[in-house]
Structures are given as C-alpha cells and as structure tokens.
Amino acid sequence: MDVRNFTYMFYGFAAAWVIVVLYALLLTSRENKLRREMDRLRRMIEDREVRK
Amino acid sequence: MREKIIYGLGTLAAILLVMNLHRMFLGLPDEADQGAIYRIMFFHVPAAFSFGICAFLALFASIAFLITKNFAFDAFAVSTTEVCLVFGAVNLITGMIWARIIWGIWWAWDPRLTSMLISWLMYAGYLMLRQAIDEPTQRARSSAVLSIFTFPGVIITYKAIDWWRTQHPGAVLKFRTGQQRMDPAMEATLWWNVLAVGLVAAVLVLIRMRQENMQRELDGLRREAHAL
Numbered sequence: 001m002d003v004r005n006f007t008y009m010f011y012g013f014a015a016a017w018v019i020v021v022l023y024a025l026l027l028t029s030r031e032n033k034l035r036r037e038m039d040r041l042r043r044m045i046e047d048r049e050v051r052k
Numbered sequence: 053m054r055e056k057i058i059y060g061l062g063t064l065a066a067i068l069l070v071m072n073l074h075r076m077f078l079g080l081p082d083e084a085d086q087g088a089i090y091r092i093m094f095f096h097v098p099a100a101f102s103f104g105i106c107a108f109l110a111l112f113a114s115i116a117f118l119i120t121k122n123f124a125f126d127a128f129a130v131s132t133t134e135v136c137l138v139f140g141a142v143n144l145i146t147g148m149i150w151a152r153i154i155w156g157i158w159w160a161w162d163p164r165l166t167s168m169l170i171s172w173l174m175y176a177g178y179l180m181l182r183q184a185i186d187e188p189t190q191r192a193r194s195s196a197v198l199s200i201f202t203f204p205g206v207i208i209t210y211k212a213i214d215w216w217r218t219q220h221p222g223a224v225l226k227f228r229t230g231q232q233r234m235d236p237a238m239e240a241t242l243w244w245n246v247l248a249v250g251l252v253a254a255v256l257v258l259i260r261m262r263q264e265n266m267q268r269e270l271d272g273l274r275r276e277a278h279a280l
Contacts, residue, residue, distance in 0.1 A: 005087040005153055012092035012149040016099065016142045020252065023138045027259050034266045041273040048280045 058258050065251035072245045080238055092150045094242055097225075098249035099142035104206055106136030106253060107175070111203040114196035126192035127264035128257075129199060133178050135256045139249070140172040155219065164212040164220035171205035178202065188271075 076091050083090035113129035116122070147165070148158045159165065178198050185191035208215075213222050224233045225242075232239075 002087050005089045008149055008153045009089045009091055012089070012146045013095065015145045015149060016095040019138060019142050019145065020256075023135075023256065027256070027263070031259075031263055031266070034263060034270060038266065038270050038273060041270065041277050045273065045277050045280060048277070052280075 054258060054262065058255055061251050061258070062255045065248050065255060068244060068248035068251065072241060072248055075241050075244070080241060083238075086154060089150060089153050092146050094245045095249070096143055096146040096150065097242055098246040099139040099146065101246050102139040102249050102253040103136050103143055104210060105250065106132040106139065106257070107171070107203060107206045109257075110136060110175075110199050114199040117192055117196045118200075121189075123188070123192065123268070126196070127261055127268075129196060130179075130182060131257045131260035131264060133175055133199065134260055135253050137172065137175050137179070138256070139253060140168070140175065144168060144172060160219040162212075162219040163216045164209065164218045167205055167209040167212050171202065171209055174198070174202040174205060 072094070076094050080091075082088050110129045110132040113125045113132065117125035117129060144165075151160070152158050178195055181198055182191055182195050185194060212218060213220060223229050226232055226234075226239065234242075
C-alpha cells in the first residue's frame with residue numbers, strides 16, 4: 001500500500017470531521033450563551049416587577 | 053417534538069455513518085488507479101450534495117420571505133446557509149487533499165473549482181451582510197436578495213463539468229450519465245453516505261433554527277426589560 005496515498009486519505013477524512021465538529025462546538029457555545037443571556041434578562045425583569 | 057426529531061435524526065445519522073465507514077474500509081477494495089485515496093469521494097460528494105440542497109432550501113426560504121415577510125422563512129434561510137457553508141468547506145478541503153495526490157497540485161483554477169469557491173465566498177458574504185445590518189426587516193430583505201442572486205453560482209458549479217472541459221473529473225454517477233461508470237457497490241456506498249451526511253446537515257439546520265427562535269425570544273425579552 002502507498003503510505004502517502006493512505007496518509008492523505010486520513011487527512012481528508014480528518015478534515016471533514018474536524019470542520020463538522022468545530023461547527024457543532026460553535027453551535028453549542030452559541031446556544032449556551034443565548035440561554036445564559038435569556039436567564040439573566042428573565043431574572044432582571046422579575047426583579048424589576050417585584051420592586052414595582 | 054423538535055428535540056425528539058433532532059435526537060432521532062442524529063441517532064439514525066450516527067448508525068448510518070458507522071455502517072458506511074465499515075463498508076468503505078472493510079467492504080470495498082482500493083480503486084485500481086487511485087488506491088486508497090478515492091475513499092475521500094465518500095465525503096467529498098455527499099458534502100457537495102448537502103451544500104447544493106441547503107443552498108436550494110435557502111433560495112426557497114429567501115423567496116418565501118420576500119413574498120410573505122414571515123420571519124420564520126428568514127430563520128430557515130440563515131440556518132440552511134450556515135450549514136451550506138460548513139459542507140461547502142468540507143467539499144472544498146477534501147477535494148484539495150484528493151487533488152494533491154491525484155493531480156499533484158492543491159488547486160486548479162478550472163470552472164468547477166472556481167465557481168464552487170465563488171459560491172462559497174458569496175454565501176460567506178451573506179452571513180457577513182447579516183452581521184452588518186441591525187434592523188431585522190432590512191437585514192432579512194437584503195440577505196434574501198443576496199441569497200437569490202448567489203444561487204445561480206450553485207447551478208453553474210453543478211453543470212460546469214458538462215459545459216466546459218475541466219480538470220475536475222466528469223460525471224460518473226448513474227443518474228447523470230445514464231450508464232454504470234462506477235462499480236455498483238461503490239456507488240451504493242456513496243448514496244448511503246449522501247443520506248447519512250444529509251441527515252447530519254438536517255440535524256445542524258434544526259439546531260441552528262432553534263437558536264434563531266431563541267434569539268427572537270431574547271430580543272423580545274430585551275424590549276420588555278427596556279420598557280420596564
């Protein structure tokens with residue numbers, strides 16, 4: 001088996017998965033940020049309503 | 053309900069991917085001329101299909117938004133465009149790695165590769181445009197128009213191998229040539245992976261759409277907090 005050929009095949013598969021996994025991680029981090037911001041705003045609204 | 057669909061599709065995609073990887077590495081032999089590296093095709097081509105389908109869905113959603121002014125279509129358009137870019141990147145990079153071994157070069161400015169790169173850059177521009185406009189209606193309208201003008205690039209990319217003599221290999225799949233040019237077992241594995249990668253793309257679009265809905269909810273909360 002041509003080692004260089006096999007190595008580049010591995011690079012190709014790795015590149016495909018790395019791109020998809022990086023995007024999935026970006027989505028996860030974006031979702032966590034959105035959830036934190038929503039919780040913060042909900043708490044802020046509740047506090048202001050209690051003070052009224 | 054949407055959560056169940058996401059988990060269901062994700063599980064199905066994972067099972068299919070494992071089965072396909074098993075078939076690619078243990079069921080299929082090396083290709084006679086290319087050796088082991090031809091297996092890159094099993095991700096390069098499905099990524100291209102996912103890119104094309106997402107681009108088509110983004111076109112549909114953009115037209116639907118301009119007609120109805122319903123922001124659900126705008127959310128769908130941005131979600132599919134983002135996923136389209138991810139699979140476009142997979143397609144371009146796996147193609148370059150394959151080309152390095154088979155052609156001896158990373159890149160050639162031939163019509164197929166160039167039109168694909170231009171389409172990818174235009175969709176990247178779509179996301180940048182959205183970042184640059186704050187007003188939601190104007191943002192949705194401008195990006196919908198850009199999405200519609202970008203789609204012909206995808207058609208040119210698809211047809212480039214028929215319209216011009218390209219460095220990129222010509223059509224080999226049976227539905228385009230009408231003949232069996234590829235080993236049937238290899239073509240069957242390719243189609244199974246088109247399905248698996250398509251399911252991964254669908255899961256990512258659903259997750260991204262959920263975030264668009266959260267963002268809209270967040271904007272509402274911000275307005276409410278501001279009004280208090």
